[in-house]
Every structure is written in C-alpha cells, then in structure tokens.
Amino acid sequence: MQILISRTAFPVQALGPGDRAAIWMQGCSIHCSGCVAQDTWGTPGSTRRQVGDVLDWLGSLDDVDGVTISGGEPTDQPEALQALIAGVRRTRPMVDILVYTGRSARWVLSRGRAMIAGADAIITEPFVQAEAGHLPLRGSDNQQLIALTPLGKDRYVDGPLPDRRRIQLDVADGEIRMIGIPTPGVLTELVRRAAAAGLSFRGTSWQD
Numbered sequence: 001m002q003i004l005i006s007r008t009a010f011p012v013q014a015l016g017p018g019d020r021a022a023i024w025m026q027g028c029s030i031h032c033s034g035c036v037a038q039d040t041w042g043t044p045g046s047t048r049r050q051v052g053d054v055l056d057w058l059g060s061l062d063d064v065d066g067v068t069i070s071g072g073e074p075t076d077q078p079e080a081l082q083a084l085i086a087g088v089r090r091t092r093p094m095v096d097i098l099v100y101t102g103r104s105a106r107w108v109l110s111r112g113r114a115m116i117a118g119a120d121a122i123i124t125e126p127f128v129q130a131e132a133g134h135l136p137l138r139g140s141d142n143q144q145l146i147a148l149t150p151l152g153k154d155r156y157v158d159g160p161l162p163d164r165r166r167i168q169l170d171v172a173d174g175e176i177r178m179i180g181i182p183t184p185g186v187l188t189e190l191v192r193r194a195a196a197a198g199l200s201f202r203g204t205s206w207q208d
C-alpha cells in the first residue's frame with residue numbers, strides 16, 4: 001500500500017502526550033484559510049512510500065508513547081490511512097494513536113469511521129482563523145478533541161496535554177521545520193525576531 005508522506009519525526013512532544021512519532025501525510029483538499037502547513041497541500045512531486053516502510057521506521061524507534069498522524073489531510077488517502085493505523089495497532093499495541101483531520105466529527109464518525117478504525121483519539125473540524133485560540137492541541141476553538149477508546153480517554157481527557165506554548169523547531173537542509181500548533185501571533189513574532197537576528201525567510205508554509 002502506497003502513502004504520500006510529507007515527513008516523519010521523533011521524538012515529538014508538541015502533538016500529544018509523551019514522546020511521539022509524528023507522521024505528516026502529504027496532500028490536503030480542504031485548504032483552510034490561515035493554514036500554517038500549506039506546504040502539505042499539493043501532491044505533485046511528493047514522496048510516495050510504502051506503508052510498510054513507515055511502519056519499519058516506527059519499529060526502529062525506542063520508547064514511543066504515541067503516534068500522531070497529521071497532514072495534510074489524512075482522510076484524503078483513506079486506504080493508506082486505514083492501513084497505517086492498522087499497522088501501528090498491530091506492531092505497537094501499547095501506544096496511543098491520534099489522528100488530525102480537517103473534516104467534521106459528524107463526517108469522520110459516520111462515513112469516515114472505517115478509515116480511523118483503531119485510532120484512540122481524533123481532532124476534527126477545519127482550522128478557522130477567526131476562532132484561533134489557545135486550546136491544547138487545537139489551532140482554533142471550533143476544533144474538537146474526541147477520545148474513541150479507554151486509552152484515548154486516559155491520555156486525552158484525564159491526562160495532561162502539552163502546553164501550546166511549546167513549539168519544537170527542527171533545522172536541517174536550509175529549512176526550519178516547526179512542530180506544534182502555534183498560538184495566535186507566534187509566527188509573526190518568529191519572523192520579527194529572526195529579522196532582528198539578521199535572518200530572513202525565502203518562503204514560509206503560511207501566509208502573513
């Protein structure tokens with residue numbers, strides 16, 4: 001089974017509890033205004049991998065508490081998403097699986113139910129810039145965090161969630177990759193501080 005992947009990272013602490021493996025799927029048909037990850041929208045020229053290769057990467061990691069699948073829009077690749085979640089569940093039965101989607105909870109829990117089978121929690125609804133806020137793990141206040149299993153309830157309802165002020169930065173190959181959900185104004189401040197330090201961006205994955 002092939003899957004379009006933007007990137008993977010470990011350990012990630014900003015996208016769920018504990019040390020997580022994060023998998024960003026490539027391609028998004030939703031195009032929320034104000035999306036900070038517009039580099040994940042397009043599919044031409046993107047990396048096509050086997051789901052099994054992604055699972056091998058996951059299997060090579062030690063001390064993984066959870067897996068976060070984001071994008072892009074994971075449900076734009078329904079078969080790959082289903083295979084990925086099933087594979088994680090099979091190979092890492094103790095980790096929690098969180099899936100981000102810009103689709104509505106109503107859609108995901110009805111028509112999309114099969115493709116998220118095995119996930120412990122989902123974050124649904126498109127990003128709405130006018131409702132950008134400070135809720136844990138969510139970019140805008142309309143977005144819903146829904147626990148689907150007892151493990152999901154334990155980790156996402158009863159347990160502590162990451163502080164939104166924490167953003168991880170990964171610097172490689174002339175790029176700064178941001179991991180996390182920036183609170184309003186943070187990216188503007190990032191650009192301002194970079195300019196003050198003599199750094200300018202050739203491009204960003206968001207629009208000012």
Ligand code: SF4
Pocket residue numbers: 028029030031032033035036037038040071072073101102103126127
């Ligand atoms: S916020 Fe998510 S669903 Fe919305 S455009 Fe960006 S990647 Fe797509």
